Amino acid sequence: xxxxxSSGGEAAxxxxxxxxxxxxxxxGGSIRGPSYFCGICGFKPxxxxxxxxxxxxxxxxxxxxxxxxxxxxGPMARRV
Numbered sequence: 001x002x003x004x005x006s007s008g009g010e011a012a013x014x015x016x017x018x019x020x021x022x023x024x025x026x027x028g029g030s031i032r033g034p035s036y037f038c039g040i041c042g043f044k045p046x047x048x049x050x051x052x053x054x055x056x057x058x059x060x061x062x063x064x065x066x067x068x069x070x071x072x073x074g075p076m077a078r079r080v
Contacts, residue, residue, distance in 0.1 A: 007042070007076065008034040014076055015040050021077040025055065031074045042076035050074065 003012040007024030011034035014022055024031040026044040035042030047070035055073055 003034045003038055005034040006030040008038075010076055011035050011038040011040060011042065014038070014078055017078075021075060023050070023073050024076050025071055025073055027069055027071045031076060035076055040076060040078050041080050043074055044072055045074050047072050 003009065003015075005011075007022075007026070007030045010019075010022040010024050013019050015038035024034070024042060026032065031042040031044055050073045052071075052073060
């Protein structure tokens with residue numbers, strides 16, 4: 001298993017049966033890529049579909065482009 005991406009640790013943990021499910025964050029493939037490489041399910045939902053409460057996200061103005069492409073939290077699991 002080769003996780004890669006910012007949610008790669010979560011994907012590897014789920015694939016190794018260390019957790020039944022998890023939450024990852026995604027802008028450009030950080031849920032979908034590791035999920036694919038580890039053979040689990042993960043998807044990037046519509047922005048604001050899942051709450052960001054409790055997640056650390058960049059503040060407005062810290063990173064150019066963060067206003068245009070929203071980071072989202074999405075589920076990851078071995079099966080749907």
